[in-house]
Amino acid sequence: MFSSNLLRHVTPEWVTLFSCIKCISRQCSQKQLKKVSVRDALSSKALGSNVRIQGWVRSVRSQKEHLFLHVNDGSSLQPLQIVASSDLQDRGLTFGSAIDVTGSLEKSPSKKQNVELHARHIEVTGACDPVDYPFKIKERHSMEYIRQFPHLRCRTNAFSALLRVRSEATSAIQSFFKDNGFVQIHTPVITSNDCEGAGDLFQVEPARRERKQEVADQEEKEEEGSPHFFSVPTYLTVSGQLHLEVMAGAFPAVYTFGPTFRAENSQSRRHLAEFYMVEAEIAFTRSLEDIIRVMENLFKASTEHVLTHCAEDVELFHKYVTPGHRGQVDLMLSRKFNVISYTEAIDILNRSSQTFTFPTEWGCDLQTEHEKYLVKHCGNVPVFVTDYPYDIKPFYARDNQDGPHHTAAAVDLLVPGVGELCGGSLREERLDLLRNRLTEMGLEDTYKWYLQLREFGSVPHGGFGMGFERYLQCILGVDNIKDVIPFARFSHSCLL
Known part of the structure; x- marks a missing residue:
């Protein structure tokens, strides 16, 4: 009887407030977790502890009950396997996306890796469209190919x-x-x-500015006896x-x-x-x-x-x-x-x-x-x-x-x-x-x-x-x- 009376007074504003409190609580909990690199996680130094991993998705494999990800943060050649419940799947969770994961580091049953992260929460912090992304999952791209993308090739x-x-x-x-x-x-x-x-x-001189200022500067330099910024010709070493x-x-x-x-x-x-x-x-x-x-x-x-x-x-x-x-x-x-x-x-x-x-x-x-x-x-x-x-x-x-x-x-x-x-x-x-x-x-x-x-x-x-x-x-x-x-x-x- 008490519960039903209480529910009658729960307004949409209260629901929003409860959601915000829950979100803030989760964020505070995340901040308290120890952030570790993929390299340190793979070394089993933090085995059994709750940790936070931030990195980029290298592969995604979804099964009926579980979601498997490989994540890397640049600290190691080898990625860390993330095991999560399938209900944590997100539309933005694709190859190349940036994610923030919290969970516990556990010993892996697979012979291919010593540890894996059992995720409790996965947040996509940077989405990536795998269709337009120039690097494709499981493809070994040549050095000549990745050279075309100097802004992205560090991801390979x-x-x-x-x-x-x-x-x-x-x-x-x-x-x-x-x-x-x-x-x-x-x-x-x-x-x-x-x-x-x-x-x-390569000779070094100031970049061209508005014509009026350029003429004024030129006159000032000529009065000083040199047209050069450093009074002499200068170069990149x-x-x-x-x-x-x-x-x-x-x-x-x-x-x-x-x-x-x-x-x-x-x-x-x-x-x-x-x-x-x-x-x-x-x-x-x-x-x-x-x-x-x-x-x-x-x-x-x-x-x-x-x-x-x-x-x-x-x-x-x-x-x-x-x-x-x-x-x-x-x-x-x-x-x-x-x-x-x-x-x-x-x-x-x-x-x-x-x-x-x-x-x-x-x-x-x-x-x-x-x-x-x-x-x-x-x-x-x-x-x-x-x-x-x-x-x-x-x-x-x-x-x-x-x-x-x-x-x-x-x-x-x-x-x-x-x-x-x-x-x-x-x-x-x-x-x-x-x-x-x-x-x-x-x-x-x-x-x-x-x-x-x-x-x-x-x-x-x-x-x-x-x-x-x-x-x-x-x-x-x-x-x-x-x-x-x-x-x-x-x-x-x-x-x-």
């Missing part, structure tokens, strides 16, 4: 694995330098120097080397790791307009062997770290993208890298029965076809090529003052499948020789500050640079450099 297994490898490789490189006493230097992105001397530069040389006048070992830019009109598999460089400079050294040793140790230590900490992600590439490449990586790690001189390299090329597109006479620069042949000739083990012709190296390379060939104390590291990975040299610390070369090139006024480095406490030093994307290509076996960088920049293409 292959590219999310690449990004985890890239992140771990970054940490490995940083750890290597820290463990070996190098000081990290943040070299500038905007510079007035053309380190490489090739002229492939092609290398942090010269800035590292400055720092090598105060620290025994320094390095930088950041973006560099080359305005090369190329859409090849080997070149990008924006890429990342690892560069190091070592003071108090007169030997290329010191530079070579750091290059080889950096490569091996970083690669071993990645293979240990990203085993599943690396295996995905070696199994499905570049089958059989793991054997090549293991060979590189197990063997000491070869060392030959440039002169020996030219002799090897000239004795070859292979026909090359580019000439192989002494004095020419080695091309990719030459570099790959030399690596193959040396047993598919990385090879250092030393003592290049003096005339084809930049002004800062140390003069060997030798004969009959005139060479510079420069070295390149060539690796399988890629060709040149690292390039370095001893730097010319002798003031008279450096001044003479800059004068010959008409650069003495431009690099007065560089000459001053040799006047005030200069020491013999040298260094190298390693292309980070080429390193990833080398260890994963990826053929196209555009597939190892989050957002590829190259001529006639700047999507996003």
Whole structure:
């Protein structure tokens, strides 16, 4: 009797209020639950506890009484299986949708996974139309196909694995330098120097504004004596080397790791307009062997770290993208890298029965076809090529003052499948020789500050640079450099 009388006074407003209270209560309960990553859930660390998982649906399988989902949040190559009652099915619960799940982690009866999440509540936080979604469930899309969708390709297994490898490789490189006493230097992105001397530069100037303001600014700059924002022409950096040389006048070992830019009109598999460089400079050294040793140790230590900490992600590439490449990586790690001189390299090329597109006479620069042949000739083990012709190296390379060939104390590291990975040299610390070369090139006024480095406490030093994307290509076996960088920049293409 009491219940029926009470129900007579329940208005629609009360029903709405009760629903709101229930919803708020559920949201509060969700917030109190421990949020865990898919990686931690799969490790069984939270087995038996109530948890919250947020991620994206990789597969949906509905049965009469149960709903099975595979969900991933980018923390792991393997997804987490969600088991739910069929009444939790939602129209928006499709492949590619983003969901928020709460439930308990339980031991799975299946041999394919250790744990599964028994869901109590599933909320679709971001719907996805599987018809228009460019990636289809259970399809293995090629790297060329997913490259068409730079805004979505991080959702695929292959590219999310690449990004985890890239992140771990970054940490490995940083750890290597820290463990070996190098000081990290943040070299500038905007510079007035053309380190490489090739002229492939992006010039930096303010964007065009309204005409009236532009004219006013131009007049103001002309009154100040320069039409440039920084008073001198400035460019996006092609290398942090010269800035590292400055720092090598105060620290025994320094390095930088950041973006560099080359305005090369190329859409090849080997070149990008924006890429990342690892560069190091070592003071108090007169030997290329010191530079070579750091290059080889950096490569091996970083690669071993990645293979240990990203085993599943690396295996995905070696199994499905570049089958059989793991054997090549293991060979590189197990063997000491070869060392030959440039002169020996030219002799090897000239004795070859292979026909090359580019000439192989002494004095020419080695091309990719030459570099790959030399690596193959040396047993598919990385090879250092030393003592290049003096005339084809930049002004800062140390003069060997030798004969009959005139060479510079420069070295390149060539690796399988890629060709040149690292390039370095001893730097010319002798003031008279450096001044003479800059004068010959008409650069003495431009690099007065560089000459001053040799006047005030200069020491013999040298260094190298390693292309980070080429390193990833080398260890994963990826053929196209555009597939190892989050957002590829190259001529006639700047999507996003």
